[in-house]
Amino acid sequence: ASCVQHCLVVRDASSLQVRQIYTCLDQIQYLEWSSDSLFILCAMYKRGIVQVWSLEQPDWHCKIDEGSAGLVASCWSPDGRHILNTTEFHLRITVWSLCTKSVSYIKYPKSCQQGVVFTKDGRYMAVAERRDCKDFISIFVCSNWQLLRHFDTETQDLFGIEWAPNGCVLAAWDSCLEYKLLLYSLDGRLLSSYRAYEWPLGIKSVAWSPSSQFLAIGSFDEKVRILNHVTWRKVTEFEHPATIASKKTIVYKEVEKSPSVETERLFFPPTRALASSLFSTQSKYEISQVPVSLQYIKPVADRANPKMGVGMLAFSADNCFLATKNDNIPNAVWIWDIRKLKLLVVLEQLCPIQCLQWDPRQPRLALCTGTSRVFLWSPAGCMAVQVPGEGDFQIVSLSWHSSGDSMVLLSKDNFCVCYLEREEV
Amino acid sequence: MGDWKTITVPVLSSDSKNIFQYTSERKRSPTSMNSQVLRLPLPSSKNMHSFFSAFCTEENIEQSISYIDRELTTLGFPSIYVESKGKELNIISIINCMNELLALQHKNLRAQEEVEMQHLKLGSDMDHLQNCYAKLKEQLELSKREIVGLQERDRQLQSKNRNLHQLLKNEKDEVQKLQNIISSRATQYNHDMKRKEREYNKLKERLHQLVMNKKDKKIAMEVLNYVGRADGKRGAWRTDKTEARNEEEMYKVLLSDYEQRQKQLLVENAELKKVLQQMKKEIISLLPPQKQKPKERSEDGLVLSDPEEDIGELNKENMWELSCETVREQLTNSIRKQWRMLKNHVEKLDNQVSRGHSGAWNEKDVISREDHELETEKLELEIQQCKEMIKTQQQLLQQQLTCDDDTTLLLQDCYLLEERERLQEEWRLFREQKKNFEKERRSFTEAAIRLGLERKAFEEDRGTWLKQQFLSMTADCKHSENVTTPSSDQDNWLVKSTSQQRKPPSVLNGPVSAEPCQTSQYITHNSAESKKIAGDSMPNLWVESDDKEETE
Numbered sequence: 001a002s003c004v005q006h007c008l009v010v011r012d013a014s015s016l017q018v019r020q021i022y023t024c025l026d027q028i029q030y031l032e033w034s035s036d037s038l039f040i041l042c043a044m045y046k047r048g049i050v051q052v053w054s055l056e057q058p059d060w061h062c063k064i065d066e067g068s069a070g071l072v073a074s075c076w077s078p079d080g081r082h083i084l085n086t087t088e089f090h091l092r093i094t095v096w097s098l099c100t101k102s103v104s105y106i107k108y109p110k111s112c113q114q115g116v117v118f119t120k121d122g123r124y125m126a127v128a129e130r131r132d133c134k135d136f137i138s139i140f141v142c143s144n145w146q147l148l149r150h151f152d153t154e155t156q157d158l159f160g161i162e163w164a165p166n167g168c169v170l171a172a173w174d175s176c177l178e179y180k181l182l183l184y185s186l187d188g189r190l191l192s193s194y195r196a197y198e199w200p201l202g203i204k205s206v207a208w209s210p211s212s213q214f215l216a217i218g219s220f221d222e223k224v225r226i227l228n229h230v231t232w233r234k235v236t237e238f239e240h241p242a243t244i245a246s247k248k249t250i251v252y253k254e255v256e257k258s259p260s261v262e263t264e265r266l267f268f269p270p271t272r273a274l275a276s277s278l279f280s281t282q283s284k285y286e287i288s289q290v291p292v293s294l295q296y297i298k299p300v301a302d303r304a305n306p307k308m309g310v311g312m313l314a315f316s317a318d319n320c321f322l323a324t325k326n327d328n329i330p331n332a333v334w335i336w337d338i339r340k341l342k343l344l345v346v347l348e349q350l351c352p353i354q355c356l357q358w359d360p361r362q363p364r365l366a367l368c369t370g371t372s373r374v375f376l377w378s379p380a381g382c383m384a385v386q387v388p389g390e391g392d393f394q395i396v397s398l399s400w401h402s403s404g405d406s407m408v409l410l411s412k413d414n415f416c417v418c419y420l421e422r423e424e425v
Numbered sequence: 426m427g428d429w430k431t432i433t434v435p436v437l438s439s440d441s442k443n444i445f446q447y448t449s450e451r452k453r454s455p456t457s458m459n460s461q462v463l464r465l466p467l468p469s470s471k472n473m474h475s476f477f478s479a480f481c482t483e484e485n486i487e488q489s490i491s492y493i494d495r496e497l498t499t500l501g502f503p504s505i506y507v508e509s510k511g512k513e514l515n516i517i518s519i520i521n522c523m524n525e526l527l528a529l530q531h532k533n534l535r536a537q538e539e540v541e542m543q544h545l546k547l548g549s550d551m552d553h554l555q556n557c558y559a560k561l562k563e564q565l566e567l568s569k570r571e572i573v574g575l576q577e578r579d580r581q582l583q584s585k586n587r588n589l590h591q592l593l594k595n596e597k598d599e600v601q602k603l604q605n606i607i608s609s610r611a612t613q614y615n616h617d618m619k620r621k622e623r624e625y626n627k628l629k630e631r632l633h634q635l636v637m638n639k640k641d642k643k644i645a646m647e648v649l650n651y652v653g654r655a656d657g658k659r660g661a662w663r664t665d666k667t668e669a670r671n672e673e674e675m676y677k678v679l680l681s682d683y684e685q686r687q688k689q690l691l692v693e694n695a696e697l698k699k700v701l702q703q704m705k706k707e708i709i710s711l712l713p714p715q716k717q718k719p720k721e722r723s724e725d726g727l728v729l730s731d732p733e734e735d736i737g738e739l740n741k742e743n744m745w746e747l748s749c750e751t752v753r754e755q756l757t758n759s760i761r762k763q764w765r766m767l768k769n770h771v772e773k774l775d776n777q778v779s780r781g782h783s784g785a786w787n788e789k790d791v792i793s794r795e796d797h798e799l800e801t802e803k804l805e806l807e808i809q810q811c812k813e814m815i816k817t818q819q820q821l822l823q824q825q826l827t828c829d830d831d832t833t834l835l836l837q838d839c840y841l842l843e844e845r846e847r848l849q850e851e852w853r854l855f856r857e858q859k860k861n862f863e864k865e866r867r868s869f870t871e872a873a874i875r876l877g878l879e880r881k882a883f884e885e886d887r888g889t890w891l892k893q894q895f896l897s898m899t900a901d902c903k904h905s906e907n908v909t910t911p912s913s914d915q916d917n918w919l920v921k922s923t924s925q926q927r928k929p930p931s932v933l934n935g936p937v938s939a940e941p942c943q944t945s946q947y948i949t950h951n952s953a954e955s956k957k958i959a960g961d962s963m964p965n966l967w968v969e970s971d972d973k974e975e976t977e
Binding site: 067068069087089090091092123124130131132133141144146148156166167168185186187230 | 626675
């Protein structure tokens with residue numbers, strides 16, 4: 001599904017054929033599929049309206065008007081029948097039910113990066129709240145929206161919460177002014193708290209491993225610390241120095257080269273394909289010899305939210321690899337082997353990395369840097385794929401299909417789908 | 426002397442001119458050198474003339490002579506007067522005195538020279554020393570200046586050091602201050618944040634009220650038709666029961682997770698325990714047999730016995746999957762002990778190797794590396810030699826197989842002959858044995874025939890004897906029944922009895938019990954030739970009947 005201004009266009013994933021077109025009342029700002037893929041919600045924040053469309057019945061429509069309350073965020077519940085709207089100024093979260101006429105309100109939600117999280121199985125929802133200058137977490141049962149647990153957290157300013165994939169542990173971390181990570185079990189007990197250091201800026205990003213065995217914490221001191229789920233203590237630290245000296249790491253460097261022009265083949269007027277290939281530069285990966293020094297950027301010291309520290313963390317689906325990005329070295333992706341707890345590969349690109357995502361089935365990483373190339377890495381090797389077409393297609397973000405066979409590449413105005421062939425075994 | 430003279434004799438100057446002329450002439454004659462030297466201290470010749478003439482003139486000759494005499498005698502010279510008479514001059518003594526005076530004068534001149542030389546030397550020494558002194562003074566001055574300069578520098582550096590220390594202290598104080606400021610500011614900011622948050626909350630509350638007050642006219646949901654729930658169920662009311670059920674569900678989820686984790690941990694634990702046990706066994710097997718001191722042996726013995734016990738225990742434990750503290754501790758402790766022993770052993774070996782390496786080997790069973798290498802070399806040589814031998818042998822064999830026909834045939838013939846002779850010998854032996862066997866067999870058959878005949882005879886005798894017995898017995902009881910019993914009937918009956926003898930032989934015991942001794946005697950006689958040895962009386966009979974059966 002994609003939206004263009006007022007219209008919502010639904011296409012078929014394998015053929016990109018248009019299936020439906022719906023029109024909304026206003027420019028769509030946010031778009032989400034329901035978990036059973038039967039409904040799509042379109043949120044228009046300016047007007048405070050959420051419209052829901054059904055795939056099966058194109059005539060069915062639903063409109064939720066928040067009116068004066070305003071709308072800041074909207075999302076589906078895991079069962080696909082409730083919509084959670086966050087009103088302006090984070091006054092409250094309204095839970096609209098599509099099945100019944102009931103409306104529930106959640107008061108005092110916290111306006112932080114990740115305030116509402118659902119467990120993987122969709123049973124429980126954790127909401128970060130703040131009352132009287134104190135942070136609380138409420139756990140709701142998604143089936144009937146009953147409050148299960150409500151407890152306070154020892155944070156100064158709760159920044160984010162995240163469920164472990166097994167749904168039993170909730171990680172909550174403080175804002176970057178303080179390095180503090182708290183782990184709560186499902187019934188609200190504090191299991192453990194972790195604090196690496198006191199004064200410098202703290203946690204930037206957090207990621208659970210798919211087996212819930214490890215919790216990776218990326219912080220502003222350019223390090224990733226990994227906690228284990230048995231003792232909740234640090235297992236190891238990963239550093240991101242600007243010079244890579246270890247002989248066991250492979251460094252792939254993106255290298256641009258312009259294709260050589262074969263003078264014999266030139267004929268006038270040049271064909272379009274030839275012209276485009278003349279001006280486009282190809283890039284491929286080359287293995288650089290260790291030691292390699294990467295481009296290191298020191299951010300301006302007097303600005304808030306400096307571009308330093310580990311900003312992106314992602315575990316692969318098979319729990320074997322961890323991809324990290326150090327914002328001080330924005331052109332490189334570091335891939336760590338979790339089984340050996342060592343640095344495996346560093347991918348050095350020419351431009352800063354915009355987005356990276358693992359294949360949901362295999363240990364394959366796709367990343368884009370804002371150029372018209374998407375880069376893929378797997379333990380077998382890595383490659384750069386050029387998006388064919390005329391003009392520049394600056395890939396800004398990408399997203400894998402859940403089967404791992406294709407992915408969507410998004411640029412500012414367009415998107416394209418990249419299909420990956422499965423190897424015949 | 427000149428000076429002295431000038432003092433005493435200015436009065437006599439006019440008188441003594443002549444004598445002085447005289448003496449000065451005399452003096453001038455001997456040596457020119459003397460006169461040269463004399464010239465120096467003495468006044469000039471003119472003066473000398475006047476001087477000499479000044480002392481003695483014609484008028485005061487006697488006075489001057491007596492004066493001279495007086496002087497000479499005071500100086501220790503002999504008088505110039507003749508001793509006996511006065512006023513007569515002893516020319517010899519005068520001459521002697523003059524000579525002596527000259528000698529004195531010479532001596533004095535020499536002494537003067539020496540003194541002058543010394544004087545010069547001393548003068549030059551003095552100059553030299555003065556120079557040295559001056560130089561040393563200069564050096565002293567210089568070093569003093571240097572010292573002063575260095576002291577100055579030292580002072581400057583110390584003051585710098587003090588300044589730096591001071592700066593450091595200042596910086597530290599500043600840092601401390603800044604930290605305090607930071608913390609105080611942090612608290613201040615927190616407080617301000619809280620205040621602002623409270624304001625903000627108040628605003629939110631207000632807004633909330635306003636929003637709620639608007640009675641949701643605008644806030645509404647417009648749905649064409651309600652959608653069924655994803656799982657098809659109907660919505661449930663919120664009651665306490667549902668709450669309880671929620672709690673239950675939650676706890677179930679948690680418990681299942683914990684159980685899973687515990688299972689995993691148990692599996693891991695069991696694997697690790699297995700690995701530990703294996704390790705322990707391997708360590709025990711690696712350790713050398715304890716043959717050293719008995720003290721150690723007792724320890725090791727204990728330790729060795731412990732692991733076996735432990736193994737036994739643990740095996741039992743593992744079977745029941747218990748994991749009590751004591752068992753775990755035992756296992757880990759025993760492994761630690763074994764590991765320590767192994768480590769010690771390895772260290773000992775290392776030491777031995779290093780000692781052997783350095784060349785000093787005290788113990789017999791230590792094989793130094795060089796020896797080891799030598800041994801290996803030797804062995805390799807041997808191997809080579811053996812290989813060569815084998816090769817040569819193979820070659821020889823080949824030669825044998827493929828060499829000249831004559832030689833092969835000869836060889837073969839030789840072998841064949843040898844074999845044939847052997848075989849012949851064996852044949853001979855075999856034939857002899859065969860003959861012997863034949864002889865023996867014949868003798869045996871004859872003996873058997875004889876035996877058979879004898880047996881037959883014996884049987885007949887026995888039969889008749891039994892018949893008689895029987896007859897005699899039955900004659901008492903029954904006359905008519907068993908009269909016509911030939912030996913065959915008797916035999917048949919006996920056979921029957923023998924066939925029945927397998928079963929409890931209670932039937933025959935009666936009639937035959939009377940004659941066990943006699944029969945046994947007879948039978949033992951016979952059985953000496955037969956192969957079966959008789960024991961008891963009853964078995965004798967049965968044996969006899971067995972024989973009978975066989976023969977029949």
